[in-house]
Amino acid sequence: MKIAIISDIHAPGNAENPQIRGELAEMLILRAINRFNKWIKPDVVIICGDLVDGNDNDVARLWLQKIRQVLEKLECPFITVRGNHDPSADYFYKIFENKEQFDIAGTRFLVFDDKQEPEFCASRTENQIKRFKNARTNFEGSIISVQHVPLFPTGMSECPYVYTNAEEIISEMKKQNIFMAISGHYHKGLGHIQSQGMNFIAAPALCEMPFGYMVVEIDGDKVSVADDKMQLEPELGLVDRHVHTQLAYCSENMDAGLILKLYKDFGLADIVFTEHSGQLYFEDNPFWTGECYKNGLEGLNKKHNRMEKYFDLMKENNVPKKSIGLEVDFDYAGRPMIKPEDRERVGFLLGSIHKLSEMWKETVDWGAVRQEYLFRTEAILKSGVNVLAHPFRMFHRKGAELPVDLYEKVVNMLKQYKVAAEVNFHSQEAEIEFVRMCVESGVRLAISSDCHNMYELGELWPHLKMLEKAGISNKDLGRILL
Numbered sequence: 001m002k003i004a005i006i007s008d009i010h011a012p013g014n015a016e017n018p019q020i021r022g023e024l025a026e027m028l029i030l031r032a033i034n035r036f037n038k039w040i041k042p043d044v045v046i047i048c049g050d051l052v053d054g055n056d057n058d059v060a061r062l063w064l065q066k067i068r069q070v071l072e073k074l075e076c077p078f079i080t081v082r083g084n085h086d087p088s089a090d091y092f093y094k095i096f097e098n099k100e101q102f103d104i105a106g107t108r109f110l111v112f113d114d115k116q117e118p119e120f121c122a123s124r125t126e127n128q129i130k131r132f133k134n135a136r137t138n139f140e141g142s143i144i145s146v147q148h149v150p151l152f153p154t155g156m157s158e159c160p161y162v163y164t165n166a167e168e169i170i171s172e173m174k175k176q177n178i179f180m181a182i183s184g185h186y187h188k189g190l191g192h193i194q195s196q197g198m199n200f201i202a203a204p205a206l207c208e209m210p211f212g213y214m215v216v217e218i219d220g221d222k223v224s225v226a227d228d229k230m231q232l233e234p235e236l237g238l239v240d241r242h243v244h245t246q247l248a249y250c251s252e253n254m255d256a257g258l259i260l261k262l263y264k265d266f267g268l269a270d271i272v273f274t275e276h277s278g279q280l281y282f283e284d285n286p287f288w289t290g291e292c293y294k295n296g297l298e299g300l301n302k303k304h305n306r307m308e309k310y311f312d313l314m315k316e317n318n319v320p321k322k323s324i325g326l327e328v329d330f331d332y333a334g335r336p337m338i339k340p341e342d343r344e345r346v347g348f349l350l351g352s353i354h355k356l357s358e359m360w361k362e363t364v365d366w367g368a369v370r371q372e373y374l375f376r377t378e379a380i381l382k383s384g385v386n387v388l389a390h391p392f393r394m395f396h397r398k399g400a401e402l403p404v405d406l407y408e409k410v411v412n413m414l415k416q417y418k419v420a421a422e423v424n425f426h427s428q429e430a431e432i433e434f435v436r437m438c439v440e441s442g443v444r445l446a447i448s449s450d451c452h453n454m455y456e457l458g459e460l461w462p463h464l465k466m467l468e469k470a471g472i473s474n475k476d477l478g479r480i481l482l
């Protein structure tokens, strides 16, 4: 049983408490959902209260609806708890189902909406305490109590917000062999303690830096609890060198100004904007169909050239040259699609393949695909780009088998032309074997988000997890990263 816990989202924030970053609610929840769906794969997600901040005011009520919609993207069941800053029960349970008990993968979750007490405390009524006994009747599996205010044994946590009748509740829990209590509310979080054969957990607030959450794994009686967060360790000094803007045709909600405001909050040391050259020079149709790669820049129609718009956007936001880059497309002849005068104005270049002509023919000749791939990759590397973007993406895109036997050739070329290899999880899993070979050959890695939605900005979590799996620890990063 794997349980992911996010708590205290506090959308859309609170003017009196600037450390509460409820304005980031949607970004943070989407980032969590993306991690959960793609990599963590919990059996259930618990949202442990204070989804919004503002009780029954109109803005808070609207945000509650919005959060409900966002949570629908989860690929596993979720349980929501009503917190002291959420709307009244009448309204809350119009938006979220009023369900007190969930049986998921053999574990029984009891959700409590307890009485609030002064000083942000709570208490549980006799009737509610009786639910433990009822839940235990004819049920042998693990039972978990879920509530907003930390339910911890008296004197065993630093948290001043407590259950005024904690002892009474916990003694009944012991009697009914309740396995665990999961809470939120205390924004610092309280980690995990074991007492009287039971487990007590309080998750940190998602809305406060470093934007924490928890993952609890239960295997029989064994419990392991991992604290994790949405923010990168600022000490790592990581740079996201693949950031799109509102000018990308594939942008979902990118906003260059907002990116500049937020990247440090997500733990990044710096960013580099890298808009697609092919999308700036050409209209969306010739870009997506691949028509623009047939004649490259010779087919450029001045009327549709948006490159100047990109530089205007950079200027409006005072972006220094070192942070203005381009993700350069290469035509089928292997020529970079970037005008010399535009190249002068940028400080960084990614080189990309977004289409292989041989791959999209009616009958595919895989020998020809491989030839084209190698020819165009070498053309990119020769051209003097800094990084080869998403090296094998086209094979993932096509759902084709990865050309594992080409890894060595590509690594050798990267080494020869002194170009870094991008590690990119945007629409595929990066290839750990290829990454290992790059590290062994001394080819530098660029770990990048390739963000097209604000929630992806600086999301380098899967990259770091993969490097860890490849035996590369954080202290090696300086040696292996661009």
Ligand SMILES: [Fe+2]
Pocket: 008, 010, 050, 083, 085, 185, 186, 187, 205
């Ligand atoms: Fe809270």
Ligand SMILES: [Fe+2]
Pocket: 327, 352, 354, 389, 390
């Ligand atoms: Fe790309």
Ligand SMILES: [Fe+2]
Pocket: 242, 244, 327, 450
């Ligand atoms: Fe990109």
